[in-house]
Amino acid sequence: MVHITINGKVVKAAEGEMLLTVLKREGIDIPALCHHEAIEPTGNCRLCMVEISRAEWEGWKKHVTSCLYPVEDGLIVNTHTPEVIEIRKTIIDLQLANCPDSDVIQKMAEEYGIYKTSYETVPEGDNCIMCYACTRICEVLGKSAISAVMRGHKKVIAPPFGEEPPDCIGCLACAQICPTNVIPWTDTDSTRTIWKKTFDLITCTSCGKAVITKDFAEYLMAQRQIPKEYFETCDECKRMATARKMGEIVTKAQEAAL
Amino acid sequence: MKYQFEVIPSKCIGCRTCELACAFAHAQNQKPGKSRIYPLAYAPDKYVPVTCLQCDDAACVKSCMFNALRRNEETGAVELDKERCVKCGACVAACPFGCALIDDVHDEIVKCDLCGGSPACAAFCPTKALVYKRV
Amino acid sequence: MTRQDLTKLTAIFDHYPTDAGSLIGVLQDIQREFHYLPREAMTKTAETLGVPLSKVYSVATFYNAFSLTPRGDTIVRVCKGTACHIKGADLLLDQLESGLGIKPGETTEDMKYTLEVVNCVGACAMAPVMIVNNKYHGNVACNRALKLVKKD
Amino acid sequence: MRIDSIAKLSQWRQECQAKLAAQKRKVLVCLGPGCLAGGSDEILEEFKRIVAEKKLADISVEAVKKTGCHGFCARGPLVVIEPEGIFYSKVKKANVAEIVETTLEKGKLVEKLLYTDPRTDKTYTDYKEIPFYARQERISLRNVGQIDPDEIGEYVARGGYAALAKVLTEMKPQDVIDAVSQSGLRGRGGGGFPTGRKWATCAREESDIRYVLCNGDEGDPGAFMDRCIMEGDPHSVLEGMIICAYAVGSREGYVYVREEYPLAVINMQKAIDAAHECGLLGANILASGFSYDIKISRGGGAFVCGESSALMRSVAGEVGEPRAKYIRSVVKGLHDKPTVLNNVETYATVPVIMEKGADWFRSIGTEKSTGTKAFSLAGKVRNTGLIEVPMGISLREIIFDIGGGIPDGREFKAVQTGGPSGGCLPADKLDLPVDFDTLTRAGSMMGSGGMIIMDDRTCAVDVARYFLNFLVEESCGKCVPCREGLYQLHKLCVKICEGKATENDLALMERLSKVIQTASLCGLGQSGPNPFVSTVQYFRDEYLAHIRDKKCPAGVCRELITYTINDKCTGCLACIKVCPVDAITGEKKKLHVIDQEACTRCGSCYAVCNFDAVDIV
Incomplete structure (x- = not known):
């Protein structure tokens, strides 16, 4: 257990915990776009920056991304100094120039009083903020179907050669985790298309509703030993089946009691 | 596990009070959530409240690639850590009883969490068809 | 990919331990052998080293050393280091661009010339520097640039 | 021949020396x-x-x-x-x-x-008397230019591997670290971090494996001293690395050499093979029981890989994206193991310190920046080349006494040190002593030692634009302040060069620079705005001339100048031949004329004219 001072208040935290986790627990509002508990922090978006200092090092202070700064005993943290606010505003301003059409960024900008970016709008912007959440989550799955391609300002998230990613299983984890919702996908009754790759969907044998892509089901069967039949019907039909099965048991029990 | 959730179908009259209680217990920003419990008719006028059985070797837990589903040893519930969930829907597809659900209203995956130890459904069930008790 | 190309590839793989750590070295050798990274070679690399294809592609597009398109017989590289910049490397580029009819990074249609810019080759004392097929030319006056290329 | 004892090494040295002496x-x-x-x-x-x-x-x-x-x-x-020299x-x-x-x-x-x-x-x-050489003191470059780099015997004849022998027989690992610490040696790669402290931290870490790496990714445009050492005296680097490995307890390491230096790769590999063959590298070095092996890792051409965490990822075969270093790489580096990373010049200096002692090294240079430093002189200076001088020497001595001043009768304007992370220092800073701390205080930095000298025909805004363009291309693209911030900073700088900017833009650039410096993930971003910040600090008037008067005083920024031909024109056709857009017309021995509509203001005509007949307005 360590003690840290957050905005003047002494708070307890577990050793090794990341600062952002503690700040969130304390109910302090820290913006963070690239942070997600299911993936390792990487510090791409820089929004969760806070100022740290220590009583024993007079005059020393530093700005760190709280998402990957492990707490240390005696740390003094300030989350809303004018410098910290200036950093956040500038980053959001830059992102607004980069992603002018993103609702998430627009809303965040408005919260910081920015209604129009101070910079020139990036012409080829695709509203991706390059947080790598998608590539990181795909890596957790062990698939790494997509990756960051090129470098610097030309960097984009893309499948190899910009074509159908051979390793993609159509699970949608990337699209779902995306903080700015810029990974498009479409479902028909029996297919799903993402990253230009079209997948067959398993459709419920009783009602025909889509359940999951075949590739994802096969992946779960192989990786996590889930029986094939679990994927054959949709959740609603499975509930009905459960009701019927339980009903049978109840009926049998009642008949037996009579 | 110190507690057990018991369903007594013979007492269920299909009044759907549990469904309502569940939705309100999981309201966010005054919007009721999707119910995690459904009294379903298996025969005319015969009902079974279908909800998560908190299976020992739960398929939902096994299917989650991101460790977002973990058992609460205190309440016995398999709880979903929303911070770790990416909404891939593996658990929804994998649960053999159809008890992991997609909540379109709040755009999240939901499943019964036994309300953290005091399930609203059991509290409101007028016929005591749902019982949460210490073992 | 021809059988001969595959043999070349296998020879490259044989030089390295089959793990992710060999990726950059393998790609560099492929680049040296084929003067670019053929797509099939990248796929084979991914399979052989057990690395996701996306990672191979990521590495191949991140580093300047790799080219994803075939390059010309003569590679003309103009150094754009600081010393070369202030000593007029832009003028060399102007000459080469108009003389060869291509922009940096491009290859002439007849596959004869590829024009590239590099960030400092460490011959700053002789700035501006250009390199034609690995032959260094120092103190290049702009009116000599094209002649040096065509001579080779 | 395997050298498996100190006695054998001495004997071999004598043989090598005799062989050289025989060549009259x-x-x-x-x-x-x-x-x-x-x-x-x-x-x-x-x-x-x-x-x-x-x-x-x-x-x-x-x-x-x-x-x-x-x-x-x-x-x-x-x-x-x-022998006459x-x-x-x-x-x-x-x-x-x-x-x-x-x-x-x-x-x-x-x-x-x-x-x-x-x-x-x-x-x-005799070259030793030429002012360019006479003022120098060569430690890291002691053998460069003197020996055939392919002949290990020549290195040995000049005392090579004697320091290693001394270390392995007379010193404990801690003694080596103490000696390096006492010498005051600081990293020659740019940051100037105390080398001894780095080694001590690595040695202290509990770990089964430790790595000793050499950074030969000399990415700073304008610096080539590491290239020259790797090409000209590779064994000095190896010897330094082996000594370091012994001090910190490492068994394997890598030399990371940039792809743009093919000869450095070849010569380092030859040196490694030769050292292996002699038993100076590999298992049981000099029969001391200590083993250490070195492999070469070729860089892929990315400036950011000079940054330690990016370099280590690159060695591991990954994309060279830096990682946030709240845990330092000396503790958790390559493959998450404790890792010492020093640059080429630092390692090349170590054997001399071991031989001559820490006090000797301390006696050279200044109190806080001891020893000598290699610099590469390039740009608008007469004696471009590679030099090594004691720390504390003034910029003026380097540029004018050794460098021979500015050619073509032009004026000194600024010297750019530290590459893209450094800055430009103007004439009134010429008497500053060159050491790590003074240069940083003045708004530039030592960097790896590249010095680009600029004359009055160099535009400060254009230089800032050049570096920002370089950094936009070389940014790895991972974090926002660097990727988006430098991109916008470059855009704004281009706007100034084109005469389209306002003073508000300049203010915005200054605000943005501060945020990029504090909020970027790695050193590339944190120092990225430096070329802009230092030029605006010392050449604000020039920025304002671009903004207010729409003029480029140095005559560089293409949008703000025009080229015209005056009556000194002899009609030699040279400019007509060189004009890439055929904007110049005229006949032989008649005055030539530039079509201003077609002219792209590249300056080719100005560069080729031998008669001062092209004016820049």
Whole structure:
């Protein structure tokens, strides 16, 4: 257990915990776009920056991304100094120039009083903020179907050669985790298309509703030993089946009691 | 596990009070959530409240690639850590009883969490068809 | 990919331990052998080293050393280091661009010339520097640039 | 031959020295990058051919040697005749026969190839007396330009691997670390971090594996000292690394060499193989029980890989994206193991410190920046080349006494140090002593030692634009302040160069720079705005001239200037031939005219005109 001072208040935290986790627990509002508990922090978006200092090092202070700064005993943290606010505003301003059409960024900008970016709008912007959440989550799955391609300002998230990613299983984890919702996908009754790759969907044998892509089901069967039949019907039909099965048991029990 | 959730179908009259209680217990920003419990008719006028059985070797837990589903040893519930969930829907597809659900209203995956130890459904069930008790 | 190309590839793989750590070295050798990274070679690399294809592609597009398109017989590289910049490397580029009819990074249609810019080759004392097929030319006056290329 | 004892090493050294002494006369041909660009490889072949043909008495073909960079690149290709040290400069292939005949056969000088100082008109025979060399003190460059890098015997003859022998037999690992700490040696790669402290931290970490890496990814445009050391004296780097490995307890390491230096890769590999063969590298070095092995990792051409965490990811075969370093790489580096990473020049310095002692090293340089530092002089300076001088020497001494001042009668304007992370220092900073801390305080930095000298024909705004463009291309693209911030900073700078900016834009750039510096993930972003910040600090008027008057005082920014031809034009057609857009018309011996509509203001006509007939307005 360590003690840290957050905005003047002494708070307890577990050793090794990341600062952002503690700040969130304390109910302090820290913006963070690239942070997600299911993936390792990487510090791409820089929004969760806070100022740290220590009583024993007079005059020393530093700005760190709280998402990957492990707490240390005696740390003094300030989350809303004018410098910290200036950093956040500038980053959001830059992102607004980069992603002018993103609702998430627009809303965040408005919260910081920015209604129009101070910079020139990036012409080829695709509203991706390059947080790598998608590539990181795909890596957790062990698939790494997509990756960051090129470098610097030309960097984009893309499948190899910009074509159908051979390793993609159509699970949608990337699209779902995306903080700015810029990974498009479409479902028909029996297919799903993402990253230009079209997948067959398993459709419920009783009602025909889509359940999951075949590739994802096969992946779960192989990786996590889930029986094939679990994927054959949709959740609603499975509930009905459960009701019927339980009903049978109840009926049998009642008949037996009579 | 110190507690057990018991369903007594013979007492269920299909009044759907549990469904309502569940939705309100999981309201966010005054919007009721999707119910995690459904009294379903298996025969005319015969009902079974279908909800998560908190299976020992739960398929939902096994299917989650991101460790977002973990058992609460205190309440016995398999709880979903929303911070770790990416909404891939593996658990929804994998649960053999159809008890992991997609909540379109709040755009999240939901499943019964036994309300953290005091399930609203059991509290409101007028016929005591749902019982949460210490073992 | 021809059988001969595959043999070349296998020879490259044989030089390295089959793990992710060999990726950059393998790609560099492929680049040296084929003067670019053929797509099939990248796929084979991914399979052989057990690395996701996306990672191979990521590495191949991140580093300047790799080219994803075939390059010309003569590679003309103009150094754009600081010393070369202030000593007029832009003028060399102007000459080469108009003389060869291509922009940096491009290859002439007849596959004869590829024009590239590099960030400092460490011959700053002789700035501006250009390199034609690995032959260094120092103190290049702009009116000599094209002649040096065509001579080779 | 395997050298498995100290006695054998000494014996071998004596043999090597005897072999060299037997070569009465030697011809050293510089194959450094500058001379090579002047065709010195052909000169070497020509010497070998003629010497072999003539079968001279006191010189054999073996005594015609290639060396690494001799330093005085501006006068290249260079040929030195030993033992007299006769220094021939600007040698052409056609001169070789004459040198052989006059100097090697008759013992006379080829006067026209000797160096004459343009300021004093004094002609020098022995290179050691030339002001360019006389002011230098060479430690890390001690052998560069003096030995054939491919011959381990020549390195050994000059005392090579003696420091390693001393370390392995007389010193404990902690003694080595203490000696390095006491010497005050600081990292020559740019940051100036105390080397001894780095080694001590690594040695202290509990771990089964530790790595010792060498950073040969000399990415700073304008710096080439590491290239010259790797090409010209690779064994000094290896010896330094082996000593470091012994001190911190490492068994394996890598030299990360940039792809753009193919000869450095080849020479380092040859050196590694040779050291292996002699038992100076690999298992049980000098029968001491200590083992250490080095592999080469070729960089892929990415400036950001000079950053330690990016370099380590690159060595591991990954994309060179830095990682946030709240845990330092010396604790958790390559493959998450404790790792020492130093640059080429630092390692090359270590053996000398081990041999001559920490106190000797401390006696050179300043109190906080001890020893010497290699610099590469380039840009608008007469004596471009590679030098090594004691720390604390002034910029003026480097640029004017050693560098020979500014050519073509132009004025000194600024010196750019530290590459893209550094800054520009103006004339009133010329008397500053060159050391790590002074340069940083002045708004630049030592960096790896590249010095680009600029004259009044260099535009400060254009220089900032150049570096920002470089950094936008070289940013890895991972974090927002660097990727988006530098991109916007560059855009705004272009706007100034085009005369389209307002003073508000300048203010915005200054605010943005501060955020990029504090909020970026790695050193590239954190120092990225420096070239802008330092030029705006010292050349604000020039920025304002672009903004308010829409003028580029240095005559560089294409949108703000026009080229015209005055009546000095002789009608020689040179400019017409060179104009890439055919904007110049005129006939032979008649005044030429530039079509301003078609002109792209590239300045090619200005560059080729021999009659001062092109004006920049």
